[in-house]
Amino acid sequence: MSRSRWSPLIQAVLLVNAVLVLAPMVIMGLSAFKTTQEIFQNPIGLPASWRLDNFSRVWVQAHFAQYFRNSVVVTVASIIIIVAFGAMAGYALGRFRFKGNDLLYLYFLSGLMLPIRLGIIPLFILMRDLGLLNTHWALILIYAASGLPSAVFILTGFFRTLPSDLDSAARIDGAGEWLIFRRIMLPLVRPAVVIVAIYNFIPVWNDFFFPLVFIQSDRLKTVPLGMTAFFGQYYTDWATLFAGLTLAALPVIALYVLLSQHFIRGLTAGAVKG
Amino acid sequence: MRARRRLWLLVFLGPATLLFAVFITYPILSSLAFSLYGWEGIARRGFVGLHNFARLFSTFPYSELLVNAFWHNVIVFAVTMLVQNVIALGLAVLLARSVWGTQFYRVVFFLPVTLSLVIVGFLWALFLNPVFGIVNKLLTSAGLAVLARPWLGDSQTALLTLTLINAWRWLGFPTIVFLAGINAVPDDYLEAARLDGAGEWEVFRRIIFPLLAPAITIIVLLTFIGSFNWFELPYVVQGVSGGPNRSTDVLSLMFYRMAFGEVDTGLQDIGIGSAIAVLMFILMVTVSAVGAVFLRRREVELA
Amino acid sequence: MIRRVLVGLVTVLLVTSFYPQTASSQGPVQLTFWSWRVEDKEAYDRIIRVFEQRNPGIKVEFVPFRATEYNTILSTALTAGKGPDIIHLRAYGGLETFTAPGYIAPLSFESVPELRTFSRQILEGAKGKKDGKLYGVPFASQTLVIFYNKKIFAQHNLKPPKSWDEFMTVLKTLKDKGVLPLANGGKEGWTLEVMSGVIAPNFYGGTSFFDAVTRGQTSFKDPVYTSALRRMLELRPYMHQNFMGVDYATMQQLFISEQAAMFVGGAFEIGFFRAQNKNLDFDVFAAPPLKAGQTPWVSSYADGNYGIYAKTPHMDAALKFIRFTATREFGQMFADMLAQASAVPGVQFKDPVLKHVMELARKSTPYVMLVGFRWQAPTGSTLLQSGLQAMMAGEKTPEQVGEEVTRGLSAWFESFRGR
Numbered sequence: 001m002s003r004s005r006w007s008p009l010i011q012a013v014l015l016v017n018a019v020l021v022l023a024p025m026v027i028m029g030l031s032a033f034k035t036t037q038e039i040f041q042n043p044i045g046l047p048a049s050w051r052l053d054n055f056s057r058v059w060v061q062a063h064f065a066q067y068f069r070n071s072v073v074v075t076v077a078s079i080i081i082i083v084a085f086g087a088m089a090g091y092a093l094g095r096f097r098f099k100g101n102d103l104l105y106l107y108f109l110s111g112l113m114l115p116i117r118l119g120i121i122p123l124f125i126l127m128r129d130l131g132l133l134n135t136h137w138a139l140i141l142i143y144a145a146s147g148l149p150s151a152v153f154i155l156t157g158f159f160r161t162l163p164s165d166l167d168s169a170a171r172i173d174g175a176g177e178w179l180i181f182r183r184i185m186l187p188l189v190r191p192a193v194v195i196v197a198i199y200n201f202i203p204v205w206n207d208f209f210f211p212l213v214f215i216q217s218d219r220l221k222t223v224p225l226g227m228t229a230f231f232g233q234y235y236t237d238w239a240t241l242f243a244g245l246t247l248a249a250l251p252v253i254a255l256y257v258l259l260s261q262h263f264i265r266g267l268t269a270g271a272v273k274g
Numbered sequence: 275m276r277a278r279r280r281l282w283l284l285v286f287l288g289p290a291t292l293l294f295a296v297f298i299t300y301p302i303l304s305s306l307a308f309s310l311y312g313w314e315g316i317a318r319r320g321f322v323g324l325h326n327f328a329r330l331f332s333t334f335p336y337s338e339l340l341v342n343a344f345w346h347n348v349i350v351f352a353v354t355m356l357v358q359n360v361i362a363l364g365l366a367v368l369l370a371r372s373v374w375g376t377q378f379y380r381v382v383f384f385l386p387v388t389l390s391l392v393i394v395g396f397l398w399a400l401f402l403n404p405v406f407g408i409v410n411k412l413l414t415s416a417g418l419a420v421l422a423r424p425w426l427g428d429s430q431t432a433l434l435t436l437t438l439i440n441a442w443r444w445l446g447f448p449t450i451v452f453l454a455g456i457n458a459v460p461d462d463y464l465e466a467a468r469l470d471g472a473g474e475w476e477v478f479r480r481i482i483f484p485l486l487a488p489a490i491t492i493i494v495l496l497t498f499i500g501s502f503n504w505f506e507l508p509y510v511v512q513g514v515s516g517g518p519n520r521s522t523d524v525l526s527l528m529f530y531r532m533a534f535g536e537v538d539t540g541l542q543d544i545g546i547g548s549a550i551a552v553l554m555f556i557l558m559v560t561v562s563a564v565g566a567v568f569l570r571r572r573e574v575e576l577a
Numbered sequence: 578m579i580r581r582v583l584v585g586l587v588t589v590l591l592v593t594s595f596y597p598q599t600a601s602s603q604g605p606v607q608l609t610f611w612s613w614r615v616e617d618k619e620a621y622d623r624i625i626r627v628f629e630q631r632n633p634g635i636k637v638e639f640v641p642f643r644a645t646e647y648n649t650i651l652s653t654a655l656t657a658g659k660g661p662d663i664i665h666l667r668a669y670g671g672l673e674t675f676t677a678p679g680y681i682a683p684l685s686f687e688s689v690p691e692l693r694t695f696s697r698q699i700l701e702g703a704k705g706k707k708d709g710k711l712y713g714v715p716f717a718s719q720t721l722v723i724f725y726n727k728k729i730f731a732q733h734n735l736k737p738p739k740s741w742d743e744f745m746t747v748l749k750t751l752k753d754k755g756v757l758p759l760a761n762g763g764k765e766g767w768t769l770e771v772m773s774g775v776i777a778p779n780f781y782g783g784t785s786f787f788d789a790v791t792r793g794q795t796s797f798k799d800p801v802y803t804s805a806l807r808r809m810l811e812l813r814p815y816m817h818q819n820f821m822g823v824d825y826a827t828m829q830q831l832f833i834s835e836q837a838a839m840f841v842g843g844a845f846e847i848g849f850f851r852a853q854n855k856n857l858d859f860d861v862f863a864a865p866p867l868k869a870g871q872t873p874w875v876s877s878y879a880d881g882n883y884g885i886y887a888k889t890p891h892m893d894a895a896l897k898f899i900r901f902t903a904t905r906e907f908g909q910m911f912a913d914m915l916a917q918a919s920a921v922p923g924v925q926f927k928d929p930v931l932k933h934v935m936e937l938a939r940k941s942t943p944y945v946m947l948v949g950f951r952w953q954a955p956t957g958s959t960l961l962q963s964g965l966q967a968m969m970a971g972e973k974t975p976e977q978v979g980e981e982v983t984r985g986l987s988a989w990f991e992s993f994r995g996r
Contacts, residue, residue: 010368014375017365018382020442024397025385027408037834044408085290092286096279104287111298113558115503115526118551119301121308121533121544124653126301133659145297148290177282206390209506212646213653216609224390238400245393252388260381314677335955335985404819405827424822427764429970515959517766518821519966530649532954543954 025249032243039238054243062240064247066219067226071251074136074222075204078143079197085144086151086196087189091181093152094159095167105156111149116142120213127214138214139222143207147200154199158192159185198259205252223248306555309548318544326545327552336546340553343516343523350437350524351501358441359448359493366452367478380453384446391443395510398439402426426511429521436522440507444500448493455489456482491569495562502558505530525554605636606894612639612665613647616849620914627910628901635894637663655680660886662895666713668702668879670951675884676705676712682885683710688896691903694922702879706952713882714903715920716911717845720877720938721774722861724832724840724850729756737862740869741779741808748815751838758815760837762823763969766962772809772841773965774876774944779866780805783874783942791949793992796983798976806968806975813969821970833857844934845880848916851928860930863937877941878948879920953989960985 031039032054033047058064093105116123123142124133132138162185170180186193208224215221227244309326312319330336365383369376386394401407402425410422425435459482467477505526508516514531516523532547612621621639629636640661642650654660660680666672675681683705686693692700695715703713725737733754738744751758763769781802789795790802797803817823817831832840833853840846841864850857863873883902885895901907908921916928918935926932943949950957964978973981987993 006371007373010371010373011375014365014368014373014379018379021382021386021446024401024442025389027401028393028397041406081293085293088286089290092283096283098283104291108290108294110559111294113499113562114298114302114555115505116298116302117505117526118529118555119298119305121653121656122301122304123297124656126297128659141293141297145293148294148298152290181286202388206392208390208392213650216640216650218640224392227392241396245396249389249393252390253385256385256388257381260384333988335960335981399824402822403824403827404822405817405831410819422819424764424819427762427819427822427824429821429966429972513765515766515963517963517966518764519766519963519970519972 028242028249029246031238032246034239034242036237036239039242054239055247057240058244058247062226062244063218063221064223064226064244067221067223068251070136070220071205071222071224074139074143075201077136077140078147078204079200081140081144082147082151082200083193083196086148086155087186087193088181089148089152090155090159090189091185094156095162095164095185105152108149108152111146112153116146117209124213133214134216134220136215136220139210142210143200143204147196147204150199151196154192154196155189158189162188194259198256201255202252302555305548306552307548308544309552311545313544322545326549330546330549330553339520339523339528340550342520343525343528346433346522346524347502347504349433350440350504351498353434353437354441354444354497354501355494357438358445359497361441362445362448362493363452365445365449366456367482369449369453370456380450383449386443387446389443391506392510394439394443395507398442399426399511402435427518429519432512432518432521436508436511439511440504443507448497451489451493452486455486459485487569487573491566491573494569495565498561498565499558502554525550529554605634606891608635608637608663608891608894608898609661610637610639610663610665610898611647611651611661612641613644614665615641615643617641617915620911623914624907624910627906628898631901632894632897635897637898651675655886658888660888662886662889662891663898664884664886665716665881666884667881668715669948670706670953670956672703672712672882672884673706673952676710677707680887681712682887682889682892682895683708683712684714684885684899685711689714689900689903691900695903695920696922699879699920702948703882713884714899715879715882716902717880717917718877718920718938719880719944720844720875720918720934720941721771721842721944722844722875722934722937723775723864724842724846724859724861726832726835726838727858727860729835729838737860738865740865741867743869744865745811748812752815757817757831757837758839759812760823760828760831760840761812761816761820761842762825762828763821763966764824766966767958768825768828768842769809769965769969770946770958770962771843772812773806773961775841775864776808776812777802777805778874778876778942779864779871780808783940787943787945787949790945793990796993797979797986798983799979803975803979806965806978809965809969810975821966829853832859844918844931847928847930847934851916861933861937872940873937874940874942875937876944877938878944950986950990955985955988957982957986 027044030045030047033050033052034042035051038048089108093101127133127138132141166184167180170184175183206224208222208227211222211225215225227241227248308318310321310323312322312325330340369379401409404410404422404424404427409425413419413422423431425431463481463485464477467481472480503526504524508522508524508527509530512518512522514527516527516531529547529550532543532550610621610625614621618639618641621641625637625639651660651664655675655678664675664681666675666681672681676683684692689711692711692714699715699718700711703711703715705712729751730736733750733756735747735750738747748758761768761772781799781804786795786799786801790797790799795801813820823831828840828842829846829849831837833850835854835857844861850859863875866873883899885892885899889895903921905921905923908919908924911917911921912919912924912926912928912931916931918926918931918938926935946957946961960982961978964973964981967973968975968978983993
């Protein structure tokens, strides 16, 4: 079998790529334990001593705990809305025939193409008029709205694949629409829900542009925004900076590693269905 | 019955449509409308029709900057397709062979995709620092000192370097998508082909690649959209001016610059910024639509 | 599933409602003060505490943003009608962009009598171009010089050069001895603009050229100016081999860690250098003229102002704070804590290097683009910065740079049209 002949070579290639992928992140993590001078003079090596004071500076002085809490609130709320509204819309678009179905679907899809950044000034004015400036809701609503296109795209696809007699059977039994949706349809698209959740989690958690414009109070800032304050305040205090970056990256990485199986399985299924 | 059904449709579709319309569609349309007005700094003045577009296309340096930025977006798209996506395809093929460690590799390869672009940009800017960065140090110690250039400071190499950094960060995503596509190819097709004596390359070319059409469609479209919307990485690494000497300037950066001014040197020109936004919008919509139709047709043909 | 969703939403609502939107209460007046000086937060907080003790009933919150995003945030806030009460503003063109639409409250010698004592030149940076009214209290003047490491100079028996040839000798000596002469780099365009502000004035004739060019009597194509730019090219061999990739932070690191002997920059570096390396023994000298014996020109400019938002609901309290920033007491604290050249007259500069800078600044000339050509887009700075990057990379000649700058500016600077 040709497989065993090529195996070592394949291993080598994959290993090299794995190293290229991991090395920068490992270096970032190691640097978090060094002093600034050490980082400049000895970038790759192990730290002279595993100092934790960079981390404590980030956690305490830089209010990292606070930023972390804010990031969690904003991200979780956004994801919940994306999944809830996206599933409802996907269900209707995928299983009901009505005039304008295709048009509405394309309408949502169009959102994938547009950088919402283009609308920043009108958005700001809108938030002001709604009284939502300097609140988390400004962020949550924008993130939720911008996550809908991909959610609708993925969920509609999944809903379409479910057998068509499923709901008609339930309806004949006298079940209400909402019950059908909640009890029968939704559980069947769970992998899609997971994909949508993870797919949106990363950009929402990592975003720094919108918090930048809409959040002014320090106690409301999210992690990426709090980190950018470092860029000025600690000027070139690379040591504290790396500690902060490492702490900022950790939650998403941890979550990803825990859920990677689900995610990959889900993404696999979704991609195939196109 | 009809009315009830219609009511339910409203319930299911309403929230999402409303949210999307209010917070995405409305601001973007407003922003586009801004291009038809005159601006004094950040205050809106009267209606000026297409005057901003005329200025954009005919005044120095805007016209040159626009073409320059657009061309850069094209380069980014081309390089990303050729480097990132081809490598991703290769990796996917290798991973599909279920060698030892496939699970591990799958998880690892996707890891950079979870990182914030601020982190990625900053990390690599430090690595590529010509004085302190490890890349040049490694190259020098390996005897390749001639390659130890200011990668991000040389206008000939800066854009390519940034594109490769971008590829590093995104590689895992198309890899996983392609892998999924390959895994979906029914085993009997592959068995049959191999039994007929087809070599690995033949199997790939004749069976796997055509059946990857849906995955390819997704990746090509997303790459296109990503390349033309490219903002965070150049912003973080090279700054809002797209330096050095505009060699990393792209359309989004130019928009941001015109809409908000450079750090403390340039001034805003919201009319021009909005005009750029309109152009970007038209470009993306047309090419995406045409591309989608074309790629879909190919999918159908090959399936 | 839905239950979980509901619980989630309710929790979120509860949590977010924890944060009140605006505290509209009786009690002390709350002023917000926005700035781009993230590095100076501690100092400002201390200074503000002094003001609050004097003025119970007024509280000021200093909120700094990263310089690269400050413009964005301020623009969007002002456009939406929700600006901070006290605003840290730039000077000249950077000020005009906010005063022209009427977002900043005009001041006068009546409302802020302390302004009468300020120098006229500094006040120029606080005026709106269109109406000539005063819009802020200047906070600092900046001067552009060459920093040098005294220890390294002493080791190689070098003294601050008095002529351009001497300067070249100093640079060459250092390079031959294996020391990096100049920390500067070209990755960030503005650092090259600073370099031109340090080197060029002695060659283009300082203020007389500035006056001529701002009056439109000559342009940047003038050989006097382009030959001054050409001098910058002579510095290239003495910067890092890959200097085009050296960014601002790296430049600073090189000088602070004593790997480079000199640093061409602004007086605003003093405080930072000291904070990063207490043992750094450094001083400054002005960029030398062609021949010894002439007093060299140094570029300087008003760095910015403190202004009041036109629509602030707390005008009285804001005015009180603004007047405080114009007092000598404020200026002294500012200079002492931040080692910057406060614009308030009569302030004693205790830092020896800062004192030296102020002595050099007696023959100051306006920093050309920042002072004279930032009124509209494209600004002189934007054009010059990318031009200089191309020039230092060997892609354009000084004449081409001059031509492009002039052509770009002619879009709004009428006197340059047809030149």
